[in-house]
Amino acid sequence: MNEQQLEDELVAYVDLLSDPRDPDKARRNCGSCINLLKLMKRLCFLPEKMQLAAMTNICKRSKYVDNQVCEGVVREQGPVLRRVLRTMDISGKDGHLLCASVLNTCPYPATEPWKLPFPKLKPENPYMHKRSNKTMTVLHLSDWHVDPQYEAGTETFCTKPICCRSESTDFNNILSEASPWGSFGCDSPLALIESMLEYIPNAAPNTSFAILTGDIPPHEVWETLPTYKTQMIQDMSYNLLHAHFDTSFLINTTLYPAVGNHEAAPTNLFPLRDSDLPSGARHDDFSMAWLYHALKENWKGWIDEKHLNRIHQQSGSYVSYPVDGLKLISLNTNFCYNLNWWLYERPKKRDPNGILEWLIGHLQKAEDMNEKVWIIGHSAPGDPSCFHDYSNYYYQIVERYAPHVIAGQFFGHTHRDEIQIFYKEGSQKAEDAISVAYIGPSVTPFPDLNPGFRTYTVDAETFEVIETHTYITNLNESIEWSRLPLWYKEYSAKDLYGSNDNPYTPLSPAWWHHFTEEMELNNNKFDQYWVNRYKSSPLTPECDFVCRVNTICGMRAGKSELRCDYIPSEPTNRPIILNRKDKDACGISLLTKEFRQSNATL
Template identity: 40%
Template sequence: MRVRVSSVILSLVVATLVIAAPAPHAARLEKRDEAEDKISDLLTKALESLGCDDCLAALVGVKEYAISDKSRVLEIVNNLCPTLSMYPTDVCTGVVYMQGPVLLDSIIAADLTSDDGRKLCFQAAGACPAPDIGDTTVIFPKPRPADPVAPPPSGTQVEVLHFSDWHVDEEYVPGTDAICNRPMCCRKYDDSPSNITRAAASWGDYSCDAPVKLGLDLLSYIPSVAKPSFSIMTGDVPPHDVWLEDRSAVLPIERHAYANMDNLGINIYPTVGNHESGPTNLYPTEASGGDLSWLYSSLADNWSRWLPSDAVDWVKNYGAYAASPQKGLRIISLNTNFCYRMNFYLYADVDDHDPNGMIKWFINQLQAAEDAGERVWIIAHFNPSQINCLQNWSAQYYEIVQRYSPHVIAEQFFGHTHYDELSIYYQPGIKDAQNAISTAWTGPSVTPHSNLNPGFRIYQVDTGNWNVYDSLTYIADLSQATTWDATGATPNWHLEYSARQAYGSYVPIADDAPLSASWWHDVTVAFESDSAAFQQYWTYRGKSANRIGACAANTTCPAQTICNMRAGMSSELCSKITFSLTKE
């Protein structure tokens, strides 16, 4: 899923938050048409203002209303959704009745007389100012060693493959309309018009998820350019049909996709994304109730072809695991859905800063690695510095990175945004090259949704310190898809750029030096003074599709982007949570 949450889900969030003003008992006796008119007026006002006071008052009202008649709340939202979102009834009904009950239950469980309401309004819709971060002091098993240093390189390098956000669409139909009235197109829907605005090419389209044949072609291309020792996959295999993604839909898609990846003949170390679950985003906590053992068991079964038995057992319990692909390296795969702001289960107890004990488990794994003298790669779907991560969870994660870097944590790898991005973590103090301690890589997506070329990445890594010495990003130019169909050609997979070569021209780097966090900080400094350098980054961020909009030098966009690269935790980001009903 992208940084901007699906407009259908956002419609649901706001609709649920403003479903009724504080309602006396008599209001529940209104006729259905009168109640719907009242709610429609309140909803329109809320969408126009997104004010904090309006949101808080609505929360109190919806809680009282939902306690007595939750099914009626869902019915009204479902009736209003097509008007609010401009999506058809099937999309609205699917999202409302899959996502809505969890959000309503969380609102009912929340203590709205405390700061819970403000936190919910802020995190879900940006309707209130950011609350103060609570006491997130992390307790570590052992103190940080004095003057810790990373191990030296071995001089031997291997290649590692990075996939992210595959979003394979097994129902992709070439020739169908790539422009439609649903969150994803290139499918044959019952109400699809006969006149086609833009016919979907068989290899894919910028408005749609990845057809099966595109992914298979990517897999067949990789051996021609790399011989990876192993691969990481940072989440999101199912497509963006969020109104259809239930248990029966996601399980076969995941099973087929992982079987296809297995054809590479190397171990793949996956992590769980927000789309792996059905319904999308919803990962219950022990406190909130709900059972996701069916998903964890299925993932454990699919991943058992690559993981050792103890890691498989962890997946069954946490949706997370630790495993060692080679001597001296431990991969920790986190389930960051427990920090995701659209995981509505989390709002039942916003003061639970470690849902399901993921933070505690993470610390134990890092401490075990430190004790064993191992290096660690962290892989997860969400970069905790992204705006989608709850601020308290993000602050704890940052403290953990500071405790175990640079001597234990070698690199961090994430997905979710679909972009080719990067962020930097620092020790406390000034954010400069000297204090930069860890790099977080966001891998490019396989899916072209939305307006991006499909891509993947190869890292060149030293087996002594397990740091990245170069990052090679490969793409296919999807604007040529109709030509491939017409000529019988296949996608023109090619090297888009080498990070070492592209940015080393702005910030020279020694031949034997890794692409360290300190070096990347200096690259961001170059971005501040050299517009051409920044624009090169912006082009690569969109995988050279040149379809994501400009980030002009005479706007605030470059400074905001650079700020976000240096943020490290979500509370320090320069971008803000926004609400939009615009179709992605």
């Protein structure tokens, strides 16, 4: 097969697997995905310039992706794919894992069994903190995706992953003009973020501390390089955050951030310590050393110096103490992320960069000191984008150290207002629920959500969440705003979801599980959760029976293999329902407007 024939065949496979008109057909076509990867691997043995040119041409010929986006994505991601694909066993687990986790076209490979070693056995009668009569307030921000190129009056519908920019606007033929405060299908203008930061002291005037669970840069996946461009956006954003959080008459509290997949340039690509990085001057930034150094500078004043100095050593993860008795552990969860191509490089690692071992060490110290722990990160372990193996191992850690040590988990990434529940001993019963992961709503309205943020009312002794409050602004009403966006409280979880039929302590893991049981029996309960999940967006999708089953299943899936929306490789007792109507907020959709809600984030 010559190069032209190879390219023609690749285009045919790409069209088959990316055609939005028939996604179910693509999901059934595992063989096509494997063949596509085999041909892609062949391309990777050509000289790099020829490989990248061929990949760019294939992308452009596929009809579904903007040409400029094709050129940029291949230019930035292609050199890493070149290194990684050449090491992969395409016909074996490697190829099937990529096809399953990214495109859902193959059965998901069975989890590789590994019983994590712990320093000590779980105590039979661990020290349990007693609930107090005192509470504190914690602020949760996530996924603000500020776009410096956002411009009011530009087009909200375009062929790029994000719109509302002059470069993607035909000013002689605008279908829908971007609002000064933000628009569906676009990332956040600076004005929207500033209005939110100015409103927060009204919503939470006495905030004890705050968390930011990742993703500051925009979804500009085709133009993240040179790295100083992405770093400049982050530097600007953290300067703004410091101005509000470090000022006595504004928010006036400490912010603890986590690393999102969009913090990297190129997007998603966090190499391991022993990754085979591309050589040459144009690839010098692939190590992410620039990012860890920038985060160290941007986080000064919030994190103790001794922990800041270890940011690079721990791949952006760190520990800190927001208040006495509470240890906060910030994890770089991008070593679980299915679009971090470095994770497919053979030989694979069970614990990339030793982050899980590091986490266990700090949890064990907390147990020995009778401390409570919060874990924050970007992608939750129950998200479909988190590898089943890694998620399984993380789940073992939660089972070992919850509920007596781990008092809370907080993530972002999906852009929605969600929760995930963890259980012990393979159960999914209320009495066996041991931990809850809170998924923070995004500030960005991308793809079709209202902007939002959340606060928690927390017991000051046990550090358990006993109430949540979600705040939003309704972009559909922006034309009526006279001066600034109108932010308001959308709902409180205990007030809205509570009932006399729920016998458990409000917002405990058991309480949340019982709520999912009520959702199964009561359509009104489900509908309340569904609307809030999308922050009352007028573009909230319909949710049929299949969607409802998958949503509740996902709420009970603290690890991703417990989800119901993928093809298993082995028999399972869980429901398997693939034709979901509810798609993830950030999908392969980032390549084109029509794909805005599919299954993975580039």
